[in-house]
Amino acid sequence: MTLEFSSEAFKKFQETVSRYPKKEAAMIPVLYLAQREFGYLSPEAIEYVAKLMDLSSARVYGVVTFYTMLNMQPVGKYHIQVCRTLPCALVGAEKIAALVKSKLGIQVGETTPDGKFTLSEVECLASCGTGPMMQINDDYYENLTQEKVEEILKSLK
Ligand code: FES
Structure with missing residues:
Protein backbone atom coordinates (compact mmCIF):
# COMPACT_ATOMS: atom_id res chain seq x y z
CA MET A 1 0.00 0.00 0.00
CA THR A 2 1.32 3.45 -0.84
CA LEU A 3 1.78 5.84 2.01
CA GLU A 4 -0.47 8.88 1.96
CA PHE A 5 -1.70 11.53 4.39
CA SER A 6 -5.27 11.26 5.62
CA SER A 7 -7.44 14.09 4.30
CA GLU A 8 -7.15 15.78 7.69
CA ALA A 9 -3.36 15.56 7.68
CA PHE A 10 -3.24 16.75 4.09
CA LYS A 11 -5.28 19.80 5.03
CA LYS A 12 -2.86 20.46 7.88
CA PHE A 13 0.03 20.09 5.44
CA GLN A 14 -1.48 22.69 3.12
CA GLU A 15 -2.11 25.08 6.01
CA THR A 16 1.45 24.62 7.29
CA VAL A 17 3.08 25.21 3.91
CA SER A 18 0.93 28.31 3.32
CA ARG A 19 2.47 29.95 6.39
CA TYR A 20 5.96 29.97 4.87
CA PRO A 21 7.30 32.07 2.00
CA LYS A 22 8.97 28.97 0.50
CA LYS A 23 7.68 25.41 0.68
CA GLU A 24 11.07 24.09 1.78
CA ALA A 25 11.05 26.31 4.88
CA ALA A 26 8.12 24.24 6.19
CA MET A 27 10.16 21.03 6.08
CA ILE A 28 10.47 20.44 9.85
CA PRO A 29 6.77 20.95 10.70
CA VAL A 30 5.81 18.86 7.68
CA LEU A 31 8.15 16.05 8.73
CA TYR A 32 6.77 16.25 12.24
CA LEU A 33 3.27 15.98 10.83
CA ALA A 34 4.33 12.96 8.76
CA GLN A 35 5.87 11.36 11.84
CA ARG A 36 2.61 11.77 13.74
CA GLU A 37 0.64 10.44 10.84
CA PHE A 38 2.83 7.44 10.02
CA GLY A 39 4.41 6.71 13.43
CA TYR A 40 7.95 7.17 12.13
CA LEU A 41 9.76 8.32 9.04
CA SER A 42 10.33 5.23 6.96
CA PRO A 43 12.03 5.49 3.54
CA GLU A 44 8.52 5.47 2.01
CA ALA A 45 7.43 8.34 4.28
CA ILE A 46 10.56 10.32 3.37
CA GLU A 47 9.88 9.77 -0.31
CA TYR A 48 6.26 10.84 0.12
CA VAL A 49 7.25 14.04 1.94
CA ALA A 50 9.92 14.77 -0.69
CA LYS A 51 7.31 14.49 -3.41
CA LEU A 52 4.90 16.78 -1.54
CA MET A 53 7.66 19.32 -0.94
CA ASP A 54 9.06 19.16 -4.49
CA LEU A 55 12.44 18.14 -3.12
CA SER A 56 14.75 15.20 -3.60
CA SER A 57 14.48 12.32 -1.13
CA ALA A 58 18.18 12.86 -0.35
CA ARG A 59 17.50 16.44 0.76
CA VAL A 60 14.69 15.31 3.07
CA TYR A 61 16.73 12.37 4.33
CA GLY A 62 19.53 14.79 5.27
CA VAL A 63 17.15 16.78 7.46
CA VAL A 64 15.61 13.68 9.06
CA THR A 65 18.99 12.28 10.06
CA PHE A 66 20.07 15.61 11.59
CA TYR A 67 17.25 16.06 14.11
CA THR A 68 16.85 13.66 17.03
CA MET A 69 13.14 14.49 17.30
CA LEU A 70 12.62 12.81 13.94
CA ASN A 71 12.57 9.01 14.11
CA MET A 72 13.53 6.73 11.28
CA GLN A 73 12.67 3.65 13.30
CA PRO A 74 9.39 2.80 15.01
CA VAL A 75 9.32 4.00 18.61
CA GLY A 76 7.31 2.80 21.60
CA LYS A 77 4.03 4.31 22.76
S1 FES B 1 21.00 21.25 28.39
FE1 FES B 1 19.39 22.38 27.59
S2 FES B 1 17.66 21.23 28.16
FE2 FES B 1 19.29 20.03 28.84
Whole structure:
Protein backbone atom coordinates (compact mmCIF):
# COMPACT_ATOMS: atom_id res chain seq x y z
CA MET A 1 0.00 0.00 0.00
CA THR A 2 1.32 3.45 -0.84
CA LEU A 3 1.78 5.84 2.01
CA GLU A 4 -0.47 8.88 1.96
CA PHE A 5 -1.70 11.53 4.39
CA SER A 6 -5.27 11.26 5.62
CA SER A 7 -7.44 14.09 4.30
CA GLU A 8 -7.15 15.78 7.69
CA ALA A 9 -3.36 15.56 7.68
CA PHE A 10 -3.24 16.75 4.09
CA LYS A 11 -5.28 19.80 5.03
CA LYS A 12 -2.86 20.46 7.88
CA PHE A 13 0.03 20.09 5.44
CA GLN A 14 -1.48 22.69 3.12
CA GLU A 15 -2.11 25.08 6.01
CA THR A 16 1.45 24.62 7.29
CA VAL A 17 3.08 25.21 3.91
CA SER A 18 0.93 28.31 3.32
CA ARG A 19 2.47 29.95 6.39
CA TYR A 20 5.96 29.97 4.87
CA PRO A 21 7.30 32.07 2.00
CA LYS A 22 8.97 28.97 0.50
CA LYS A 23 7.68 25.41 0.68
CA GLU A 24 11.07 24.09 1.78
CA ALA A 25 11.05 26.31 4.88
CA ALA A 26 8.12 24.24 6.19
CA MET A 27 10.16 21.03 6.08
CA ILE A 28 10.47 20.44 9.85
CA PRO A 29 6.77 20.95 10.70
CA VAL A 30 5.81 18.86 7.68
CA LEU A 31 8.15 16.05 8.73
CA TYR A 32 6.77 16.25 12.24
CA LEU A 33 3.27 15.98 10.83
CA ALA A 34 4.33 12.96 8.76
CA GLN A 35 5.87 11.36 11.84
CA ARG A 36 2.61 11.77 13.74
CA GLU A 37 0.64 10.44 10.84
CA PHE A 38 2.83 7.44 10.02
CA GLY A 39 4.41 6.71 13.43
CA TYR A 40 7.95 7.17 12.13
CA LEU A 41 9.76 8.32 9.04
CA SER A 42 10.33 5.23 6.96
CA PRO A 43 12.03 5.49 3.54
CA GLU A 44 8.52 5.47 2.01
CA ALA A 45 7.43 8.34 4.28
CA ILE A 46 10.56 10.32 3.37
CA GLU A 47 9.88 9.77 -0.31
CA TYR A 48 6.26 10.84 0.12
CA VAL A 49 7.25 14.04 1.94
CA ALA A 50 9.92 14.77 -0.69
CA LYS A 51 7.31 14.49 -3.41
CA LEU A 52 4.90 16.78 -1.54
CA MET A 53 7.66 19.32 -0.94
CA ASP A 54 9.06 19.16 -4.49
CA LEU A 55 12.44 18.14 -3.12
CA SER A 56 14.75 15.20 -3.60
CA SER A 57 14.48 12.32 -1.13
CA ALA A 58 18.18 12.86 -0.35
CA ARG A 59 17.50 16.44 0.76
CA VAL A 60 14.69 15.31 3.07
CA TYR A 61 16.73 12.37 4.33
CA GLY A 62 19.53 14.79 5.27
CA VAL A 63 17.15 16.78 7.46
CA VAL A 64 15.61 13.68 9.06
CA THR A 65 18.99 12.28 10.06
CA PHE A 66 20.07 15.61 11.59
CA TYR A 67 17.25 16.06 14.11
CA THR A 68 16.85 13.66 17.03
CA MET A 69 13.14 14.49 17.30
CA LEU A 70 12.62 12.81 13.94
CA ASN A 71 12.57 9.01 14.11
CA MET A 72 13.53 6.73 11.28
CA GLN A 73 12.67 3.65 13.30
CA PRO A 74 9.39 2.80 15.01
CA VAL A 75 9.32 4.00 18.61
CA GLY A 76 7.31 2.80 21.60
CA LYS A 77 4.03 4.31 22.76
CA TYR A 78 6.15 6.52 25.03
CA HIS A 79 9.33 7.93 23.59
CA ILE A 80 11.52 8.99 26.49
CA GLN A 81 14.20 11.47 25.48
CA VAL A 82 16.66 12.35 28.21
CA CYS A 83 18.69 15.52 27.59
CA ARG A 84 22.40 14.83 27.90
CA THR A 85 23.86 18.25 27.03
CA LEU A 86 26.24 19.92 29.46
CA PRO A 87 23.84 22.00 31.65
CA CYS A 88 21.68 18.90 32.22
CA ALA A 89 24.75 16.67 32.52
CA LEU A 90 26.10 18.89 35.31
CA VAL A 91 22.96 18.38 37.37
CA GLY A 92 22.68 14.61 36.98
CA ALA A 93 21.31 13.72 33.54
CA GLU A 94 23.45 10.60 33.47
CA LYS A 95 21.90 9.29 36.68
CA ILE A 96 18.42 9.95 35.29
CA ALA A 97 19.21 8.00 32.11
CA ALA A 98 20.73 5.19 34.17
CA LEU A 99 17.61 5.00 36.32
CA VAL A 100 15.31 4.85 33.30
CA LYS A 101 17.50 2.13 31.79
CA SER A 102 17.41 0.02 34.93
CA LYS A 103 13.67 0.53 35.52
CA LEU A 104 12.76 -0.40 31.95
CA GLY A 105 15.50 -2.94 31.33
CA ILE A 106 16.58 -1.32 28.07
CA GLN A 107 19.55 0.60 26.77
CA VAL A 108 19.55 3.88 24.87
CA GLY A 109 18.10 3.31 21.40
CA GLU A 110 16.05 0.31 22.50
CA THR A 111 12.34 -0.30 22.94
CA THR A 112 10.81 -2.48 25.63
CA PRO A 113 9.56 -5.85 24.29
CA ASP A 114 5.93 -4.79 24.88
CA GLY A 115 6.46 -1.79 22.59
CA LYS A 116 5.60 0.63 25.36
CA PHE A 117 8.81 2.59 25.91
CA THR A 118 11.71 3.71 23.76
CA LEU A 119 14.69 5.44 25.36
CA SER A 120 16.83 8.04 23.60
CA GLU A 121 19.48 10.46 24.77
CA VAL A 122 19.18 13.78 22.99
CA GLU A 123 20.87 17.15 22.83
CA CYS A 124 19.57 20.30 24.49
CA LEU A 125 15.79 20.63 24.53
CA ALA A 126 15.94 24.32 25.45
CA SER A 127 14.97 23.82 29.05
CA CYS A 128 18.46 24.08 30.50
CA GLY A 129 17.46 26.00 33.64
CA THR A 130 15.24 23.16 34.83
CA GLY A 131 17.52 20.18 34.37
CA PRO A 132 17.88 17.38 34.60
CA MET A 133 14.98 17.00 32.23
CA MET A 134 13.44 14.68 29.71
CA GLN A 135 10.77 14.82 27.09
CA ILE A 136 8.20 12.05 26.77
CA ASN A 137 6.25 12.35 23.54
CA ASP A 138 5.19 16.03 23.57
CA ASP A 139 5.59 16.68 27.30
CA TYR A 140 8.54 18.03 29.27
CA TYR A 141 9.42 16.67 32.70
CA GLU A 142 11.81 18.95 34.53
CA ASN A 143 13.87 19.22 37.72
CA LEU A 144 13.92 15.45 37.76
CA THR A 145 14.81 13.44 40.83
CA GLN A 146 14.93 9.70 41.25
CA GLU A 147 11.52 9.75 42.96
CA LYS A 148 9.96 11.89 40.22
CA VAL A 149 11.23 9.58 37.48
CA GLU A 150 9.85 6.53 39.27
CA GLU A 151 6.46 8.23 39.66
CA ILE A 152 6.39 9.33 36.02
CA LEU A 153 7.20 5.86 34.74
CA LYS A 154 4.55 4.34 36.98
CA SER A 155 1.94 6.82 35.74
CA LEU A 156 2.44 5.90 32.07
CA LYS A 157 -0.02 3.19 31.11
S1 FES B 1 21.00 21.25 28.39
FE1 FES B 1 19.29 20.03 28.84
S2 FES B 1 17.66 21.23 28.16
FE2 FES B 1 19.39 22.38 27.59
